[in-house]
Amino acid sequence: MKKSGSQEGKSPSRLIDERIEELGDWRGEMLGRLRALVREADxxxxxxxxxxxxxxWSHDGLICTGETYKNVVKMTFAKGAALADPARLFNASLEGNTRRAIDFHEGAKIDAKALKALVHAAVALNKSKARR
Known part of the structure; x- marks a missing residue:
């Protein structure tokens, strides 16, 4: 028998929809907006x-994650250290050699154009490595 609220058999997209709904606050709205921008970009x-x-979110490899915490929505780019970030969106996980993240706090404005450029760059990097 399947438990109520079970994630079994649900698509990842549906599970993300449910996460956005269950948050029910600014974090859900932020995660939903970030998700929409990733999907628009790719x-x-x-x-x-x-x-x-x-x-x-993946395309020929991991692009980024969308983690939610009490005071922040964190978008971590798997190969962020290898991406150009002229708009300086990365503001977290800056000390490592691979990942970079963007912490979005309540009320934060999203630079949609710059974020989409990061997504494009991450996809291009994944594709270049996939061809090898």
Whole structure:
């Protein structure tokens, strides 16, 4: 018998929808907006649900994650250190050699153009590595 609220059999997209709904506050709105921008930037993006409940967007490899915490929505780019960031969106996880993240706090404005450029750059990097 399937438990009420079970995630079994649900698509990753549906699980992300549910996460946005269950948050019910600014974090859900922020995650929904970030998700929309990723999908606008790359209509071929694949949505996944990993690590016990983290929305993940991939295209020829991991692009980024959308984690939600009490005071922040964190968008972590798997290969962010290799991406140009002229708008200086990255503001977290700056010390590592691979990942970079953007912490969005309540009321934060999203630079949609710059964020989409990061998504495009991440996809291009994944595609270049996939061809090898």
């Amino acid at each position: 209509p071929d993006v694949v949505e996944e649900w990993k690590w016990r409940g983290v929305p993940v």
